[in-house]
Amino acid sequence: MSKRYDLHTHSNFSDGSDTVDKLLDHALEKNLSGLSITDHDTIDAYLSAPLKAEKRNLQLLPGVEISSVHKEHSVHLLVYSFSLNDQKFKSFIREQQEMREARNLKMIEKLKKHGMPLDYKKLKEDVGVIGRPHIANALLKLGYVESVREAFDRFIKEDMPCYEPGARPSVEQVIEIAHRSNAFVVLAHPHFLKNAKLERELLSLPLDGLEVRYANFLPYIEKKWEKEADKRNLIKTGGSDYHGTFKPHIELGASWVREDSFNILWQRYQENEHLHKTD
Ligand code: AMP
Ligand code: ZN
Ligand code: FE
Numbered sequence: 001m002s003k004r005y006d007l008h009t010h011s012n013f014s015d016g017s018d019t020v021d022k023l024l025d026h027a028l029e030k031n032l033s034g035l036s037i038t039d040h041d042t043i044d045a046y047l048s049a050p051l052k053a054e055k056r057n058l059q060l061l062p063g064v065e066i067s068s069v070h071k072e073h074s075v076h077l078l079v080y081s082f083s084l085n086d087q088k089f090k091s092f093i094r095e096q097q098e099m100r101e102a103r104n105l106k107m108i109e110k111l112k113k114h115g116m117p118l119d120y121k122k123l124k125e126d127v128g129v130i131g132r133p134h135i136a137n138a139l140l141k142l143g144y145v146e147s148v149r150e151a152f153d154r155f156i157k158e159d160m161p162c163y164e165p166g167a168r169p170s171v172e173q174v175i176e177i178a179h180r181s182n183a184f185v186v187l188a189h190p191h192f193l194k195n196a197k198l199e200r201e202l203l204s205l206p207l208d209g210l211e212v213r214y215a216n217f218l219p220y221i222e223k224k225w226e227k228e229a230d231k232r233n234l235i236k237t238g239g240s241d242y243h244g245t246f247k248p249h250i251e252l253g254a255s256w257v258r259e260d261s262f263n264i265l266w267q268r269y270q271e272n273e274h275l276h277k278t279d
C-alpha cells in the first residue's frame with residue numbers, strides 16, 4: 001500500500017480530545033506513515049511529540065493552524081515546515097496564544113453577563129489552549145444548554161451575543177512572518193470560505209499551498225480546489241482536521257496526501273532544522 005500522511009490533526013493541546021500519545025497510536029492503527037499535529041495557535045504538542053513519533057517510526061511534520069483575519073472574515077492558515085528551534089517563529093506563536101487567551105477571557109465575561117458563569121481556571125486544568133469547543137462543553141456540563149450545538153447556535157458562534165473574535169493577525173501578516181522563517185503557508189479548508197470574492201482575494205495573496213483534500217469531503221468538491229491549486233502552482237495538501245470526540249464524525253486519516261506531496265513539505269522542514277541547528 002502506498003504511504004499516506006494526514007496533515008491536519010488536533011491534540012488536547014488545543015481542541016482535540018486525544019493526548020499526543022493517543023493521537024500517535026491512532027495514526028499507527030490507521031496505517032499512516034506520518035502526520036502533522038496542527039493545533040490552534042500552539043505548537044506545545046511538539047515539546048514531546050517528535051521523540052514519541054520517532055519511537056513509533058512515524059514521520060512528524062511540524063505544523064500549526066493559525067487564526068487570522070481578512071476584512072473581518074475569520075481565516076484559518078496552516079503553517080508547515082518551520083524549525084522547532086526557530087525562536088522568532090516560536091515567539092510569534094506565543095503572541096498568538098496570548099491573543100487567544102485575552103479573547104477567551106472576554107467571552108467568559110460575556111457569558112457571565114448572560115447568567116452563565118464558568119470557572120476558567122478549572123477549564124484550563126487539563127487543556128493547553130482553550131477554544132470555543134471547550135467553552136461549549138463546559139456550558140453543556142453545567143446545564144446551561146442541552147447540546148454543544150445549542151451552545152454555538154445561541155451564544156458563541158459568530159454574530160451571537162457571547163462571541164468575541166479577539167485580536168488576530170491579518171492573512172498577509174501571517175504569510176510574511178511564516179516566509180521569514182522559510183515556512184509554508186497553506187489556506188485551510190477553502191471549502192468553507194463564505195463567498196467568491198473572498199476566495200479570489202485570498203487566492204491572490206502569496207500563499208504556498210491549498211488544502212484541497214479535507215475531512216470527509218467528496219472528491220467532486222475537491223476538484224474545484226485542485227484546479228485552483230494547479231492553476232496557481234500551489235502545493236496541494238490534505239488532512240482530516242481530526243478532533244477526536246469533539247468531532248466524532250471525522251476519523252483520523254479521513255483525508256490524506258501521498259508521499260510525493262508530503263516530501264515537498266518534509267524537505268523544507270529538514271532544511272529549516274539544519275539552518276537553526278545553532279539557535
Ligand atoms: P475557536 O478557534 O476557539 O474560535 O474555535 C474554533 C473551533 O470551534 C473549530 O474547531 C470549529 O470546528 C468549532 N466550531 C466553530 N463553529 C462551530 C459550530 N457552529 N458548531 C460546532 N463547532 C464549531
Ligand atoms: Zn479545532
Ligand atoms: Fe480550521
Ligand code: FE
Nearest residue numbers: 008010065241
Ligand atoms: Fe483544524
